Amino acid sequence: MRRSALDKYICELEGLPALSREALEALQLRRLNELLSREKARGGFYRGLPAGVGSLAELSALPFTTAEELSANAPGLLLTSQAEVERIISGVTSGTTGPAKRVFYTRRDLEHTVGFFAAGISEFTSPGDSVLIAMPFSGPDGLGELICRAVASLGANPVRAGVGRSLGELAGLTRRFSPAAYIGMSVPLLGLLRYMGRSSLSRALVSGDACPEGVCAGIERLLGTRLFPHYGSREMCLGGAVTCAAHSGMHIRENHILVEIVDKNGRVLPDGERGELVITTLDMEAMPLIRYRTGDVARIVPGPCACGCVCRRLERVSRAEDVMERLDSALFRLPGLVDYRASLGPDGALLLDAVGSVRAGQLEEACAALGFAARAKVRPVSAGFRGSYPGKRSLTEAAAAQPV
Ligand SMILES: [Zn+2]
Incomplete structure (x- = not known):
C-alpha cells in the first residue's frame, strides 16, 4: 500500500527523516512543555498549571477545559496579540444559550490546516481533477477557501459550490465542470447522487456533520468507491483527522493535536474503548486548548494501520446526542x-x-x-x-x- 500522505506531510513539516511513534511522542512532549511554559510566561488562562511535565502520561493529571469555559474566557485563552490574529470564528451551537464560543487563529495556524487538508485530499485527488466543494464559504480564510487552497496546491481545480444551493444548481455545476471528487457533508451528497443518477463524481471526502453508517454505505454504493471521512472542529482549527487509502479510521494530525478518550468520570480509556474525545491543541499559536472536552464520542482504533502511518486513528465520531x-x-x-x-x-x-x-x-x-x-x-x-x-x-x- 502507498505510504500515507499525512505521514509525508508531517515528516516534511517537522524535518523528520521518518515518522516513528517514538519521534512523534517526543515531539508531542516537547510541544506540550513549550505550551505550558508559554502559558506561564504570558499569564494565560492556563497559567496555574505546572510549567512542564516529565511524560505525556502526566497530561491526564491536568484539569479539563469545558465548552462553557471556552465561551466565557475566549480573550484570556488567546496567547498572541490581537494584531496577529487572522481570523476569529464565533458561533452558538443550536440548542444552547449563553455567550458564543470564539476561536482565534493566526496565519501559521491556518497554513498548517491547509497543509493537512492537502495531504488528506491528495489521497483521492490527482492533478487536473476538478473537486466540487460543498462547504461554507465565509470570507478569505473561511473553511471553503482553505479547502480551495489545499485543492489548488495539488494542481487540481476547486469548484466553489458552497452550501444552500438547490439540487438543480449542484447538478448544473457537476455537468459543467465534471468534478471527479466531492468535499462536503454526507447527507447532501447522498441526496445529490440520488437526484442526479449517473455523474462524473467517483470519490468523496465527507465532513462537517456525523457520518451515519447507512448514509456512507449508500454513497459508497453509488460512487463505486470507499469514502474518505474527515473529522475536524473549530477548536482544532477545522482540520483534525482524515482517512488514508486503507480506509480503517481517520489518522489524527498528531504533530498538532493530542487526543485522549475519557469515560464519563473523566478517566482516560485505553485504545479501542468508546468515550468522549478530549483534545489538546499542542501547536496552535493563537488559542491552544489543553484537555478540551469536545462532547463528541469516538474510539481510537487499536494497533497499526495497513498504510504504515503511525498516527493514531479515530473511528466514527458521533455527537453525544445521536x-x-x-x-x-x-x-x-x-x-x-x-x-x-x-x-x-x-x-x-x-x-x-x-x-x-x-x-x-x-x-x-x-x-x-x-x-x-x-x-x-x-x-x-x-x-x-x-x-x-x-x-x-x-x-x-x-x-x-x-x-x-
Ligand atoms: Zn492508514
Missing part, C-alpha cells in the same frame, strides 16, 4: 429517500417531512424498528430543493414542529 444519526443511518437505507426533516410532535411521535420517492409507510416502519412512533409525509423531489437542513442535522422540538 438520535438524528441513528435515524439517518436507518432511513437513508431506503433507496428513494433524498432528504427529510425530523421533529418531535407534541404527543412524542416523530414527525418526518421527507423528499423523494419513498413511501410514508416505509419511513414509519423504519422508525418503528428503532423504537420510535412516527408520522411521515413525502413530497417528490424537485430541482429547486435546497436540503432539509442548512447545516448540521438535528431533531427539532415540538414548538418548531410543522403539523403533518
